[in-house]
Amino acid sequence: MKIKGGIFEKEKIIRDNSQHAIEICSVFKCFGNVKAVNGLTFNVEYGEIFGLLGTNGAGKTTTIRMLTTLTKPTEGKLYVAGYSVDKNPVDVKRHIGVVPQQNNLERELTGKENLVLHALLHKMPKNVREQRIEELLSYVGLDDWADKRVQNYSGGMARRLLIARALVHNPPILFLDEPTIGLDPQTRRKIWDLIQLMNRAGVTVMLTTHYIEEAERLCHRVGIVDHGELVALGSPEELKTSLGNYCVEFLNKEGTERHFFPTRQEAYSYSEAYDCDTAIRRTNLEDVFVEVTGREEG
Numbered sequence: 001m002k003i004k005g006g007i008f009e010k011e012k013i014i015r016d017n018s019q020h021a022i023e024i025c026s027v028f029k030c031f032g033n034v035k036a037v038n039g040l041t042f043n044v045e046y047g048e049i050f051g052l053l054g055t056n057g058a059g060k061t062t063t064i065r066m067l068t069t070l071t072k073p074t075e076g077k078l079y080v081a082g083y084s085v086d087k088n089p090v091d092v093k094r095h096i097g098v099v100p101q102q103n104n105l106e107r108e109l110t111g112k113e114n115l116v117l118h119a120l121l122h123k124m125p126k127n128v129r130e131q132r133i134e135e136l137l138s139y140v141g142l143d144d145w146a147d148k149r150v151q152n153y154s155g156g157m158a159r160r161l162l163i164a165r166a167l168v169h170n171p172p173i174l175f176l177d178e179p180t181i182g183l184d185p186q187t188r189r190k191i192w193d194l195i196q197l198m199n200r201a202g203v204t205v206m207l208t209t210h211y212i213e214e215a216e217r218l219c220h221r222v223g224i225v226d227h228g229e230l231v232a233l234g235s236p237e238e239l240k241t242s243l244g245n246y247c248v249e250f251l252n253k254e255g256t257e258r259h260f261f262p263t264r265q266e267a268y269s270y271s272e273a274y275d276c277d278t279a280i281r282r283t284n285l286e287d288v289f290v291e292v293t294g295r296e297e298g
Ligand SMILES: Nc1ncnc2c1ncn2[C@@H]1O[C@H](COP(=O)(O)OP(=O)(O)OP(=O)(O)O)[C@@H](O)[C@H]1O
Pocket: 031, 034, 035, 036, 054, 055, 056, 057, 058, 059, 060, 061, 062, 063, 210
């Protein structure tokens, strides 16, 4: 995958009085009796890769759908690029790219035609859009597939095309809902590289994931959501440190028991008191996830 110079050069964003790329202020979303989102408040800063991590049904997709103008909150306010999602949805749409969880590409069209269609929806002039599309197809490594129909693409290729499509109109903020769901490990790594390259080129990224490894490897900051509530927020390092950087782990009759300590020495002293086999290791984000949600997997 190649980065061509200048493809992420951005127009200057005129923001109201916001310093944040994304602001979520006391947001609730109910579907009947189900509180899909239950009082979320946090910001995403310009330049970040921010990950919303949670189990299935935690409220991640609903949050992305509200931020990207697809559904309205029951209560609360959302701002993207300084614009109110409620009052200025058209401005919000101009400033965002969205990679949905489901592949909604036009399968009968070629990769290039899909991008042209998106550019036309954003009223991009022909000379600008042609160059941009060529550059993006090369950027996501699909130049050789540009004129082939999407129905012949693999899952990983379709995901790369979805990312290219989201970037056609040069948005400063990109939302990705479960960007690597269902992909094999090699393709997943390629998508991670692509997200990191985009971010280095200046794009602010907010993604959802239920893969803890994805959040730990990719995200500058992570918000862990459970039953629609934010239960932890910080960089992976901050979250691990807050729990204790060293873990003593051993098996008892009920299952695996874990205890956390700030230093290896304290962990070692604790483990010495036990007769059974104990392991001392560095704390990881999965430990944080289990502690704050009470669940074993993302
Ligand atoms: N349109 C809808 N109508 C009714 N309930 C909904 C609707 N959309 C979401 N929900 C419910 O809201 C809760 C949160 O769903 P959401 O899709 O936001 O979770 P998620 O964290 O994105 O999970 P997943 O990874 O499975 O998509 C779930 O209980 C879900 O069943």
